[in-house]
Amino acid sequence: MIYKNIEIHIPKWVQYTVDILHEFKYEAYVVGGCVRDSLLDKTPNDWDITTNALPKEVIDIFRSLGYKVIETGLKHGTVTVVINDENFEITTYRIDGIYSDGRHPDNVSFTRSLKEDLARRDFTINAMAYNSKEGLIDYFSGLYDLKGKVIRCVGIPYNRFSEDALRIMRAYRFAGQLGFNIEEETLTAILELKENLKNISIERIREELNKIIISNMSIFFGLYKHGVLKVILPELEVCAEIKQDNPYHIYDVYDHSIYSAINIESKLHLKLTMLLHDIGKFECKTTDEQGIDHFYNHNEVSAIKAEQILKRMKYDNKIIEKVVTLIKYHDREISGAKSIKKLLNLIGEESFRDLLKVKIADMQAQNLDFYKERYDKLVNIEEKLNRIIETKECFTIKDLAINGKDLINIGIKQGKQIGDILNYLLDIVLENPEMNTREKLMEISKNIKI
DSSP: OEETTOOOOOOHHHHHHHHHHHHTTOOEEEETHHHHHHHTTOOOSOOEEEESSOHHHHHHHHHHTTOEEEEEEGGGTEEEEEETTEEEEEEEOEEEOOOTTSSSOSOEEEOSOHHHHHHTSSBGGGOOEEETTTEEEOTTOHHHHHHHTEEOBSSOHHHHHHHOTHHHHHHHHHHHHHTOEEOHHHHHHHHHHGGGGGGSOHHHHHHHHHHHHHHOTTHHHHHHHTTHHHHHOHHHHGGGGOOOOSTTOOSOHHHHHHHHHHHSOSOHHHHHHHHHTTTTHHHHOEEOTTSOEEOTTHHHHHHHHHHHHHHHTTOOHHHHHHHHHHHHHTTOOOOSHHHHHHHHHHHHHHHHHHHHHHHHHHHHTSOGGGHHHHHHHHHHHHHHHHHHHHTTOOOSGGGSSSOHHHHHHTTOOSSHHHHHHHHHHHHHHHHOGGGOSHHHHHHHHHHOOO
16 A cells, blocks of 8 residues: 555655665665654654665665765665765665574575565564655555554564564564554464574563563563563563562562562663562562461572573673662661661662662552551651761761771781771761761770770
8 A cells, every 4th residue: 555645754864865766766765663653753763764776786876976885784785875974774675585593584685676575574563665755655554553553463473473583572562662452363473483582592582671671561461471471581470470478568479570660760770670679589488377478588589580680681790780789688678877878888879779769669569558658768768868978978988087008007907907997987987977087086996906
């Protein structure tokens, strides 16, 4: 179907690139996600251009006009043209060969047919092309599915997912980002082929999972219901089996984890923290004589298991450190100024403030009968934290009014004893901030016995 009455605003230099290909008598369109997003009144992140010109022909055209051309993906028909300091990817219409590994086509052949190129794409909403001369080219009813808020495979779903099982994750990702439903035949194929995700690199799965986590955590209910989570994150999937018969809880561990992740702001490390913060409860559950469940030490066990999972999924070390720290301390009791400063000493101000967000999101996914009292307590803790930071109270050894060199100067030998004394002094100052003067600390140090 061709819709001549539909107009999409194409940025100036994208339009210019398309126009050049037209001037040389080739077809050219913007295609895929930029068309989908434009029709949804969203601002596209990227503008992909497709053409029937072969890669060498594209290269010759733009180099003849004096533009820099980068041969970024000739094997797959993609070249990058640099115009006005912007990069524009231009890809030749292509037909994918057999996907014998279930991940990548064994070979790619070029075609002069736009329809054949669009037919190889994953979902109907991503298989539309547009230019200002012809309008919207929609051979597979993508516009109909956009209006119906449906994720539907192009052609036979079984074939699309057999070609590349990562498309299963992309189906959930688009459903989450756009608020769409997965169409019945497409979902049936997912249920049949979900085990093929085991053949996909963990990095590719992680990137799709991240996009789901940031855009719409509620999709995790579908990932669990349809058995996909068991394939990609089995440690989390088993949490649905863990009931929490405890006055503070109203959900099983899995539902609690998802609801708490929904409650927190869309920063990846915070979402991952909530997703995995109770992952160790499976190993820690005990039930007392009154039938009340307890999960002693689950924060420590969860931190260890979360680190293993994140390393397996090849997250970067910075993310892993943040998430593991927040999980380790998410259940820690915080009360007076001393406990606040001790925790500041352990994790720093940034992680402390994140921890307060984690605690609030955690409580919001529990029994709300207890929420106000617990929330008010956290507000009080944050006020104390702000005062400590504003008044620059000491909470680390480096904030002490004396240092190791001062101790050596009064005859204390270098080594472990220096550290022990400084830690002893810090503990005093945490309790009594007014003691953090050189005179007082030196006096204590001269009489100390450790």
